[in-house]
Amino acid sequence: TQLLEQSPQFLSIQEGENLTVYCNSSSVFSSLQWYRQEPGEGPVLLVTVVTGGEVKKLKRLTFQFGDARKDSSLHITAAQPGDTGLYLCAAAGGTSYGKLTFGQGTILTVHP
């Protein structure tokens, strides 16, 4: 079973700080997705990265796919309380055709 190691598991920061969440694996993936989940709701897709070395920006969020397509990071600049939530990475490909493998998630709390 291929694993996605996501870190940190918990992150509690003040408004205005920057943060980075990491998603690592020993497997090569065809693509990687990042989701955000708020309490009482399902995960919502933020971005999909496909090409090794790819960088995508979504306002204050920057997503990067590693050159070898084994890892990814999510960087948030000047975090706001509205960024609070559970962030999940999910990878496709490798030995798990047809399904996404999810990381354990990072619970982010941004204090005003």
Add this chain to the structure above:
Amino acid sequence: DTAVSQTPKYLVTQMGNDKSIKCEQNLGHDTMYWYKQDSKKFLKIMFSYNNKELIINETVPNRFSPKSPDKAHLNLHINSLELGDSAVYFCASSQVISASPLHFGNGTRLTVT
């Protein structure tokens, strides 16, 4: 319009009972899924159906039986509920199987007492 809707939102029941969760998607997607999210927020796939055909069946007790009457619906029936079945169950859909992004419902919180 809700894209992926599942009912009920909350389900509280006793051990040994049988219960069902329903899911419908209006996105025209070919593939639907059931995921289980445990108390540590870990999401694990249970089943996947593509055009009503079972594609993925992870190591799930056979007390769990999915049914897809058409490609817009995927229901989950659970027999003889156990305490360990308590979790949040998410239905999801994607345009095609493989790496398509998932559209999730808002989950069904199942509590077995």
